[in-house]
Amino acid sequence: MKKFLFSAAAICALGAFAAPQAQAQSLNYGVMQEMFGEPVTTSANGSPMRASDAPLDMTIISAEDIARYPARAIPDILRHYAGVSVRQNTSTEYSVGVRGYNSAMNERLLVLVNGRQVFEDYFGLVNWSAIPVELNEIRQIEIVRGPNTALFGFNATSGVVNIVTVNPLYDDIDLVEGDAGINSYTRGSGVYTWQNEDKFGLRISGASTKIDEDDNNVNSAITSLRDEVYVRRFNMDAALQLNDKTQMRFEASSGVVDENQKDVFDTVYGRDTDNKSVRANLNSDTDWGIVDFTMYRNAFESEYKGAAGTFNFENDVTVLQLSDTFKIGTSHTVRLASEFRTNTADMTIVGLGTASEETLNIGSLSGLWYWNISDKLSSSIALRYDHVETDFDPGTLGYQASPFNPEQYQNSYDEFGYNLGLVYKPTDIDTLRLTFAKGVDLPSTFELSTVIPGAASLYGDPTIEVSSIFDYQLGYERQLSSINGKFKLGAFYQYIEEMQSTRAISTTLSYYDNVGDSEVYGFEAGLEGLTDGGIRWGVNYSYSEIEDDLISTTGTNFERQHSDHMVKLNLGYSPTEEWAFDVFAAYESDFKQAVDITASTSETRSIDPDVIVDAKIAYSPSKFDGLTLSLNGQAVLGENEQSAAGEEVDSQIFLRAKYEF
Amino acid sequence: MKKHYLKTMLIALGLLAATPGAQAASQKDMQILGRALGFIENGPSGDVKIGIVTDSGNAASSAEADEIVGLIGGGLASGKINLVGEKVSSGAASGSNYPVLYFTQGTEGAQGSIFSAVSSKGVITVSTHDNCLNASNCVMVVKSEPKVDIKVSSAAAGSTGVSFGSAFRMMITEQ
Numbered sequence: 161m162k163k164f165l166f167s168a169a170a171i172c173a174l175g176a177f178a179a180p181q182a183q184a185q186s187l188n189y190g191v192m193q194e195m196f197g198e199p200v201t202t203s204a205n206g207s208p209m210r211a212s213d214a215p216l217d218m219t220i221i222s223a224e225d226i227a228r229y230p231a232r233a234i235p236d237i238l239r240h241y242a243g244v245s246v247r248q249n250t251s252t253e254y255s256v257g258v259r260g261y262n263s264a265m266n267e268r269l270l271v272l273v274n275g276r277q278v279f280e281d282y283f284g285l286v287n288w289s290a291i292p293v294e295l296n297e298i299r300q301i302e303i304v305r306g307p308n309t310a311l312f313g314f315n316a317t318s319g320v321v322n323i324v325t326v327n328p329l330y331d332d333i334d335l336v337e338g339d340a341g342i343n344s345y346t347r348g349s350g351v352y353t354w355q356n357e358d359k360f361g362l363r364i365s366g367a368s369t370k371i372d373e374d375d376n377n378v379n380s381a382i383t384s385l386r387d388e389v390y391v392r393r394f395n396m397d398a399a400l401q402l403n404d405k406t407q408m409r410f411e412a413s414s415g416v417v418d419e420n421q422k423d424v425f426d427t428v429y430g431r432d433t434d435n436k437s438v439r440a441n442l443n444s445d446t447d448w449g450i451v452d453f454t455m456y457r458n459a460f461e462s463e464y465k466g467a468a469g470t471f472n473f474e475n476d477v478t479v480l481q482l483s484d485t486f487k488i489g490t491s492h493t494v495r496l497a498s499e500f501r502t503n504t505a506d507m508t509i510v511g512l513g514t515a516s517e518e519t520l521n522i523g524s525l526s527g528l529w530y531w532n533i534s535d536k537l538s539s540s541i542a543l544r545y546d547h548v549e550t551d552f553d554p555g556t557l558g559y560q561a562s563p564f565n566p567e568q569y570q571n572s573y574d575e576f577g578y579n580l581g582l583v584y585k586p587t588d589i590d591t592l593r594l595t596f597a598k599g600v601d602l603p604s605t606f607e608l609s610t611v612i613p614g615a616a617s618l619y620g621d622p623t624i625e626v627s628s629i630f631d632y633q634l635g636y637e638r639q640l641s642s643i644n645g646k647f648k649l650g651a652f653y654q655y656i657e658e659m660q661s662t663r664a665i666s667t668t669l670s671y672y673d674n675v676g677d678s679e680v681y682g683f684e685a686g687l688e689g690l691t692d693g694g695i696r697w698g699v700n701y702s703y704s705e706i707e708d709d710l711i712s713t714t715g716t717n718f719e720r721q722h723s724d725h726m727v728k729l730n731l732g733y734s735p736t737e738e739w740a741f742d743v744f745a746a747y748e749s750d751f752k753q754a755v756d757i758t759a760s761t762s763e764t765r766s767i768d769p770d771v772i773v774d775a776k777i778a779y780s781p782s783k784f785d786g787l788t789l790s791l792n793g794q795a796v797l798g799e800n801e802q803s804a805a806g807e808e809v810d811s812q813i814f815l816r817a818k819y820e821f
Numbered sequence: 822m823k824k825h826y827l828k829t830m831l832i833a834l835g836l837l838a839a840t841p842g843a844q845a846a847s848q849k850d851m852q853i854l855g856r857a858l859g860f861i862e863n864g865p866s867g868d869v870k871i872g873i874v875t876d877s878g879n880a881a882s883s884a885e886a887d888e889i890v891g892l893i894g895g896g897l898a899s900g901k902i903n904l905v906g907e908k909v910s911s912g913a914a915s916g917s918n919y920p921v922l923y924f925t926q927g928t929e930g931a932q933g934s935i936f937s938a939v940s941s942k943g944v945i946t947v948s949t950h951d952n953c954l955n956a957s958n959c960v961m962v963v964k965s966e967p968k969v970d971i972k973v974s975s976a977a978a979g980s981t982g983v984s985f986g987s988a989f990r991m992m993i994t995e996q
Contacts, residue, residue, distance in 0.1 A: 187988055191900065195856040197969045200992065208988040212968070404862075405986075445987045487987065490975050490995035535994065588967045641967065 188330050189299050193222075203302050203322045205311060205528050205540050205581075206495045207450075207485045215530070215540035215581025216308060216595055217635050217650050221301040223326075228732055228742045230776035230792030231295060232339070232347070232369075232812070235288050238321065239772070240728050240744045242648075242684040242700035243305050248809050249422040251343070251371045252289040252389050253431075258305050258319030259652065260680040260704050261718050264422040267604060270316035273323045274411065275481075276439050277315070280460045281520075282475040282505035284315050284604045287462075290415030290435045291323070292395040294365045296335055296818075297351050299324045305684075306652060307599025307629040310526065310544040310577040313499070314602040317629050317656075328353050328361030329399040329407070334821050341792075341814025344372035344388075359401050366394040373420060385420050386430045392416045406444040413437045421464075429466035435459070449486025455479070470510035475605070477503045485528075495528035505605035509612060517553040518609040518620075522546055522602075540581040548573040548602060550622065552609045562611055562619055563671060569609060569622040575600045589639040593650075599629035603660055607672040618662070619671040627674070628657045645689030648700075653681040661716035676710035678718055695733045702726040717752075720764070725749040740778040747771045773797045786820040846885060846949045848892050849965040851906075854947060855899025857963055857971050858921065860989040861945070865920050866901045871947075872909035872919035874928050874935065882927035889923065915939060924948040924959060932958040940980040954996065972996060 187208050192200040196210050199222060204214035211220050219241055229237045235254040239246035245262040247255045255266050267284030270277065273293055279286045304312075304320040312320050326333060332353045339347040349367035369391040395413040402408055414436050421431040439456035460475040483497035503520040526544035533539060552569035577600040584592040603624045610620035635650040656678045663673040682704030690696045706722045726749070732742040749769045778790040794812040858864060871893070875886040886908050893906035909917050911931040915938035922944055924932050929952060936946055936958040946959045953959035957976040960983055964970040971993040973985065985993075 191856070192988075192992065195853055195900075195969065195971075196992070197965070207991050209992055213992075450987045485987070485991070487990055487995075493991050532994070588970075639968065 188327070189324065190326075190330055199300055201300075201302055203304065203312075203320070203324075205530055205542060205579075206483065206497065207493045207528070207530060212591060212637070213538065213583060215538070215583050215593065216311075216579070217305040217593065217633055217652075219303045219305075221303070223299055226295055226298055226301070228740070228776065229744065230742075230774050230790070230794060232794075232814075233288050234291065234293075234295070234301065234321075234323070236774070236794065237295075237301065238303065239746050240730060240774075241303055242686050242728065243319075243650075243702045243704075243726075244303065245723060245726065245748065246746075250389070250420040250428070251373050251809060251812075252369075252391060252417065252419045253421045254288050255422070256286065256288070256321070258303070259654070259682065260706050260722055261318055261678075263716075263718070263721060267315065268318040268601070269321065270312055270314075270319075271321045271323070272312070274325055274439070275322075275441075275454060276411075276437065276456050277313070277458070277477075277479075278435075278437075279315060280435070280462070280473075280475060281458075281477050281503050282460065282473050282507075282604060283606045287415070287417060287421075287433055287435065289369075289391045289417045289419060290393070290433050292393045292413035292415045292435070292437070293323055293325055294349050294351055294367055294393070294395075296337065296349070297325050297333060297363065297365050297395075299326045299331070305650070306595070306631045306633055306654070307577075307597050308579055309599040309601075309629075310542040310579040310597065311528075313524070313544075314546065314600055317599045317601040317627070325397060326363070327399055327409075328355065328363035328397050329358070329401060330361070333363065335786075335818055337816065337818040339369075339792075339814045339816045341812055343810055343812065344370065345812065345814055346370050360399070362396070362398045364394075364396050366392075368392045385428060386418060388418075389420065390416075390418045405446070406442070409439075409441040409443070411437070411439040427466055429464045431465070432463045434461040449484050452481075452483045452485070454481040469512075472506075472508040472510060474506040475504070477501065491532040493528075493530040493532075495526075495530075497524075497526045497528075499524040499526075503605065505609075507606075507610065512613075516609060516611050518605040519551040519553075520602075520605060520608075521549045521551075536585045538583045540579070540583075542579040544577045546573070546575045546577075546600065546602070548575070550608055552622065554611065563665075563669075564619070564622055571608075571622050573602065573626055575602070575626050589641075591635075591637045593633070593635035593637075595631070595633045595635075597629075597631045597633075599631065601627035601629060601656075601660070603627075603672070607660055610672070615668055617669050619669075621672045624660055624672055625658045625674045627660055630655045630657075640689065643687075643689030644691070645687065645698075648686045649683065650685075651681075651683040653679070655679045659710065659716070661710075661714050663711065664713045664715065670715075673714075675714035675716060676708065678706060678708045678710065680704055680706045694735070695731070697732070698728075698730045700728050702728075720752040723748040723751045738780050738782055740776075740780075742776045742778075744774045745771055746774075771797065788816075788818045788820075790816045790818075792816055846889055846892075847965060848897065850949050850963055851889065851893050851897050851904060852899040853963045853965055853969055853971065854923075854961075855897065855902045855904045857961060857989075857993075858904075858945065858947075859900040859902050860985050862984045862986060864945075864983070868896070868903045868905055869921060870905050870907060870919050871921040871923055872914060872917050873906050873923045873925060874911050874914045874931070875908050875925055876911050876928050876931065879927035882925040885925040885927075889925075911935065919944065921945045921947060924950070924953045926950050929953070929956070932956065936977070936980075940977070943982055945981060945983060946977065970994070 199211045199220035231237050235246045238244045245257045265285040271286045302322040308316045336350045347369040351365040353363040355361045371389045373389050393415045398410045400408045417433045436459045442453045458477045462473045464471045480500045485495040501522040506517045524546045528542045530540045550571045579597045581595040608620045612618040631654045633652045638647045658674040661675045662670045664670045684702045686700030688698035706719045708719045727747040729745045734740040772795045775793045780788045873886045876882040890906050893904045897904045914935045947961045948959045954962040954974050957974050960977045962972045973995050
């Protein structure tokens with residue numbers, strides 16, 4: 161272990177390299193976007209680039225777009241984009257999938273805030289309500305479709321959602337906001353920025369939310385579920401300009417959520433979560449290129465209370481990233497990067513007095529070569545190597561009844577991933593993208609080492625294989641000045657080897673295993689525009705088909721729980737500067753879903769096709785500068801039947817008052 | 822019904838086939854130029870006088886110069902720069918004191934000698950016409966239509982002693 165730690169630290173110190181998660185976030189997005197007339201990103205391949213040059217299928221949701229939505233949480237926005245499936249399980253808990261394989265506690269989606277992963281490592285799940293970011297402080301949300309582990313790291317197996325907040329050095333945002341709605345929903349939030357010339361900026365933000373879950377009837381048979389849900393978040397973001405070319409940024413956050421959540425067995429639990437993080441970043445434009453060093457620590461604590469008992473998880477993740485991005489000549493950009501990550505997860509089963517601790521240490525090297533071959537053609541090659549070592553301390557639990565011997569709990573992996581992309585622009589308004597990727601899905605600590613003895617025992621498999629994802633994509637985009645918009649088409653095929661899931665050995669014993677292969681293929685088409693009369697509109701259609709080749713004893717069935725068709729529509733109109741009207745509709749075709757019947761039994765139900773319509777009317781009176789009042793509705797046509805864990809989530813109507821000063 | 826579908830398809834195809842036409846130098850071009858100049862390391866800031874190099878004997882050159890002076894003669898704020906345009910004849914440009922010179926179309930014959938004379942003084946030559954860049958007589962060329970395009974001549978930038986930040990260089994075209 162010490163040898164490994166030393167080697168990993170040496171890699172970072174020598175520094176030539178870093179995992180591409182460490183993006184050059186000090187880029188002044190606002191200035192660049194204004195100059196180029198389109199969003200810019202550092203996430204596409206680690207180097208700064210315009211969205212239209214990105215060598216992957218990416219959608220960027222701007223701050224202006226975000227303001228149009230009647231949203232309480234980020235998934236309320238993601239729901240309306242092509243290829244994204246959002247299933248709301250309770251009033252605050254969501255499952256989000258990109259291009260299929262959406263499931264409760266989906267571990268196939270990587271979510272980042274300014275390059276910091278916010279998914280909870282012990283299971284790879286995302287607690288969306290605990291993400292310590294307010295919608296009003298987001299610069300843009302980037303949706304990347306397809307496996308991009310060579311660019312972003314593992315878990316980016318089906319897609320990536322990268323949330324970029326405004327930089328307090330460049331953007332001065334000061335506001336207070338209050339919501340009140342049905343189901344006793346109340347929320348207060350605020351963002352305040354303090355700037356000292358061009359040298360220092362500090363932004364603090366926070367929110368407190370309460371929702372009465374009782375009417376959602378998540379499952380009255382489970383008495384441990386919460387009738388009231390609470391969300392409390394705080395974030396601090398400071399940026400210091402050390403000199404013309406060097407910037408330091410420091411962030412600290414907290415997200416405390418007491419809610420109901422659906423687990424991997426489609427069982428609803430009460431969950432109390434306390435997530436904290438600190439992140440420091442140093443970014444400098446040197447003679448050797450843009451050198452970026454990031455260090456962050458996430459501390460997750462969750463308590464699950466359900467029919468099967470009470471489980472406590474503690475998960476600490478510390479990450480060091482170092483990268484150098486530089487240009488060679490006039491047409492080559494190179495990025496060399498390294499990452500070291502140590503991940504410790506503890507699980508305690510309350511009442512059994514048992515505990516276990518799993519440690520994952522990961523060292524990564526990665527490289528990118530972006531070649532601007534001509535005005536019309538560019539290529540991007542990203543490679544990443546991960547070395548993983550696992551260690552397990554059984555604590556007071558021991559290895560009792562585990563089908564694996566102690567030696568098997570010490571394991572290591574060596575994995576390569578890659579992302580290859582070609583972008584061809586035959587004209588100024590047409591873009592063709594061809595990409596090929598191999599993604600790597602490392603098992604989570606839960607899948608590796610869980611030890612839950614008892615009548616329905618569940619064990620992690622320390623010998624489980626890494627899952628590989630092979631992805632082929634072809635995309636086309638055309639700017640259409642005649643409609644002030646664009647047309648977009650994308651087709652994909654993905655093959656997944658050695659999927660990881662639970663496998664039933666007997667009626668009383670299950671463990672995680674590689675349960676077979678699966679493939680998904682499909683396409684997305686979208687058209688959006690803005691009329692001369694100021695009506696903004698968009699429509700997109702997504703088709704995808706999953707074909708599983710899984711063993712019969714696994715509880716997983718992606719084919720069954722997948723919606724083949726999705727249609728999303730949006731329409732907006734601002735007749736004056738004071739008024740704005742927006743309507744969003746999202747349709748998902750039918751699927752099947754396991755649903756709790758009682759505290760200990762469930763059944764598979766067919767969920768009918770459903771349309772979720774969200775709407776917002778906003779009024780910004782000219783006599784009260786900075787004030788915006790809005791009436792917001794979610795699922796206004798009726799209960800959100802399809803997205804729920806078999807139990808409907810109520811429509812939500814709320815008033816929002818926002819004052820910017 | 823068939824007619825209705827046919828009409829819908831034709832409209833859709835027409836939308837897809839529509840391409841925007843080329844446009845002359847516009848206020849948007851000048852705003853992008855101002856923004857881009859702001860990315861020059863230790864470059865100009867505040868009020869920046871830009872000499873619009875004109876060949877009075879060339880109608881296209883004169884028309885473009887008049888148009889630009891109409892746009893920024895009274896100043897145009899763009900980022901940290903306020904561009905102020907003034908016409909200068911191609912014959913007088915080499916001896917002028919403008920920190921930035923803009924080459925209009927039709928001045929190609931004089932651009933080489935002007936660039937040779939002013940580049941050593943750190944004068945930044947710019948345009949919206951590619952031929953100036955292709956001849957390495959312009960440090961930078963910008964266009965706003967049909968999409969924003971910023972090109973930098975590394976040879977001209979080197980001769981002028983101009984450098985840009987790394988992030989900016991990665992987002993534009995260098996040649």
